[in-house]
Amino acid sequence: MTGLLGDGLQIATDPLLPYWAIALLAAVGLALVGFGLWQRARGSAWRGVALILGLLALLDPALVSETRRYAKDIALLVVDDSASQGLAGRPRQSEDAQAALRAAGEKFPDLDLRLIRTGRGTDGTPLIGTLEKALEDVPRQRFAGALLLTDGQAHDVPPDVSALPGPLHVLLTGAPGEGDRRLVILSSPSFALVDKPALFSFRVEEPAGGAATVPVTIRLDGAETRALNVPANQDVAVEIAPRHGGASVVEIATPPGPQELTLQNNRAALTVNGIRDRLRVLLISGEPHPGERTWRNLLKADPSVDLVHFTILRPADRVMDLTPVNELSLIAFPIRELFEVKLNEFDLIIFDRYRRRNSLIPATYLQAVANYVERGGAVLEVAAPAFATNQGLFASPIGAILPGQPTGKLLEGPFRPQVTSLGWRHPVTKGLDGAGYPQTGAPPSWGRWFRAVDVTADRGQVVMTGPDNGPLVILDRVGEGRVAQILSDQLWLWSRGYDGGGPQAELLRRLAHWLMKEPTLEEEDLVASVRGEQLLITRRSLTPAPIGERRTITLTDPDGSTRNITLTERDGIATGSAPLNGPGVYRLAEGSLQRVIAVGDVNPKEMSDVRATDTVLRPITDATGGSITWLRDGLPDLRRTEPGRSASGRGWIGLPERRDYDVTGLTRVALLPAWLMLLLAGGALGMAWWREGR
Known part of the structure; x- marks a missing residue:
């Protein structure tokens, strides 16, 4: 047991008996001495002296001196590098x-001032998190306080700000009352239906005294879509519709205002993934045939396809055929409803072995289909033998949008479809399973067909050929829409596995997606993706680079600087890479072909508000007894203060002295030997006996 007299000096005891025994003896002795004093017995005072001396002898008190080594206090200087x-x-x-x-810290020999840097976080400025992590290596009894050198924008201030074991002093850069126009995104959808408006909301925050309305430019995938004047400091909602499936980049920007700290927060970029609603397909089969079920099974197997299928079982010119009545349709063919009322609701129209019959679908409705394609619709025609005659669709108003013009010949005999040299570059037919490889002379391994319509292709892209190298699959763009022709009705042989079968499902899937303008099947495309710190660039084109030359695209970084990136071409695809220069929106361009890609956090929280402020950190400085000082008013003096005293004042900030130490040695000196205590106690008892005897 010890008792403190001063720094390094203590009184210690080493009792000869247990403390409870000494306490019992003390209680009995005090009772006897007290009783004697109450009875006014002579010698009672000397008996009390003897009791005290005897108890001291049993406790064996000694003077203990400690040899101490004082440790330096630790203070943290946290520098905001955001x-x-x-x-x-x-x-x-x-x-x-x-x-x-x-x-200033070096002037105090008992202070260790440690420099800590925040770095740049992925979710704002991690100021308090950096401080708490540094405190893990600091003993709490040695922590003298923290100095935060920042603009005051911290994004990780905890709700409970009283847990720090020392004062927190904030030294602010910048100036109070700074103004900065900034664009704030309030809400945006992650997904939106293609060609359906999606709602975005934002606000342009303008400093006091700024403009009442501000101009805003909105771009979708790099193309300017609209320019608006919006009220400042008010929430604004706009509708934007993705034009295609997959990722679309929406950029919103406002020009510099009268007060600006940075232009980086005058723009924002959002990525919205376009998804298609159920694909509405109208399939019109001109007559029953073996391939009809193939089409129906293929389209019905896709849960994203909403199929409307009509088969003309008994056309007007065959009213006396032998088709059983129970297999005929019970309703009239809804010509007006399909081709006038609901035509524009379909994403794709397929004419399968259709034979033109004016009495069934009038020319005015077929002209409506041609107009539908011009406005952005899609038509796939699978030609029947009738296409070679004046009963085919080419002899109707739809003929104006079909790229293959029939010669009047029907080619019959076995043949294997071949992918053309152009088809090897086109994403619809490139790399089809079993297509062979013309560069090595490997022929296709898929099954044979036995009939095709002979046509001349005045326009469009012939990606597969049939008998005598004539066109078999032709793709074409018409106005804003697209058309595809398969000039044979025997694709169903592949689905039945005849002669080895073929990739009919993959071919038709690609055809449908190309007709639907899916970006992954664009024949002229420029695509970028991110891998690590590299931007991977892919240029797909039907036109190869000139011999001896290499493709070069222009890459614009988020800061506006440009770089020329050289690509290496192989098998119709040119690829290259470029190092990333931080997060943001990158623009790629080759001639009129342009693409944008958003990399990383293009709207960093750190740059959303860059105004210096003393409000964010004030709760934590108040809770810890710290202070906030603007550096533009001068750097305060650094002082050491007594524990429990104020840690700041006019023109100065303080770090409390903790005085933590380690004991390196002890010296023990007995106050009085036990034998001397007992001798004195015996003398006191003798005096008590002598006093009692008088």
């Missing part, structure tokens, strides 16, 4: 304050 600290004027303020504080 992007907003790089604005004009702030780096110099921060560097000067760092140098001055470190010099």
Whole structure:
């Protein structure tokens, strides 16, 4: 047991009996001495002296001296290195304050001032998180306080700000009352239906005294879609419709305002994934045939396809055929409903072995189909033998949009479809399973067909050929829409596995997706993706680069600087890569072909508000007894203060002295030997006997 007299000096006891025994003896002795004093017995005082001396002898008191080694107190200087600290004027303020504080800390031999840097977080400025992580290596009894060198924008201030074991002093760069026009995204959808409006909301925050309305430009996939004047400091909602499936980049920007700290928060970019609603397909089979079930099974097997299928079982010119009545349709063919009322609701129209019969589908409705394609619709025609005659669709108004013109011949005999040299570059037919490889002379391994319509292709892209190398599959763009022709009705042989079968499901899937303008099947495309710190670029084109030359695309970085990237071409696809220069929107261009890609966090929280402020960190400085000082008013003096005293004042900030130490040695000196205590106690008892005898 010890008792403190002063720094390093203590009184210690080493009792000869247990404390409870000594306490029992003390209680009995005090009772006897007290009783004697109450009875006014002579010698009672000497008996009390003897009791005290005897108890001291049993406790064996000694004087203990400690040899101490005092440890330095630890203070943390946390420097905010986030992007907003790089604005004009702030780096110099921060560097000067760092140098001055470190010099001031070196003047105190009992202080260890440690420099900590925040770095750049992925979700704002991790100021308090950096401080708490550094505190893990600091003993709490040695923590003297923390100095935060920042603009005040911290995004990780905890709800409970009283847990720090020392004062927190904030030294602010920048200036109070700074103004900055900034664009704030309030809400945006991650997904939206293709060609259906999706709602975005944002606000342009304008400093006091700024413009009442501000101009805003909205771009979708790099193309300017609209320019607006919106009220400042008010929520604004706009509708934007993705034009295709997959990722679309929406850019919103506003020009510089009268007060600006940075232009980086004057723009924002969003990525919305376009998804198609159920694909509505109208399949019109001109007559029953073996391939009809193939079409129906293929389309019905896809849950994303909403199929409307009509088969003309008994046309007007065959009213006396032998078709059983129970196999005939019970309703009239809804010509007006399909081709006038609901025509534009279909995403794709397929004419399968259709024979033109004016009495069934009038020319006016077929002209409506041609107009539907011109406006952005899609038609796939699978030609029947009748296509070679004046009963085919080419002899109707639809003929104006069909790329293959029949010669009047029907080619019969076995043949294997071949992918053309153009088809080897086109994404619809490139790499089909079993297609062979013309560069090595490997022929197709898929099954044979036995009939095709002979046509001349005045326009469009012939991607597969049939008998005598004549066109078999032709793709074409008409106005804003697309048309595809398969000039044989025997694709169903592949689905039955005849002669080895073939990739009919994959071919038809690609055809449908190309007709639906899916970006992954665009024949002229420029695509970028991110892998690690590299931007991977793919250029797909039907036209090869000139011999001896290499493709070059222009890459525009988020900061506006441009680079020329050389691509290497192989098998119709040119690829290359470029190092990334931070997050943001990158633009790729080759001639009129342009694409944009958003990389990383293009709307960093750190740059959403770059104004210096003293409001975010004030709760934590108040809770810890710290202070907030603007560096533009001068750097306060650094002092050491007594524990429990105020840690800041006018023109100064303080770090409390903790005085933590380690004991390196002890010296023990007995106050009085036990034998001397007992001798004195015996003398006191003798005096008590002598006093009692008188």
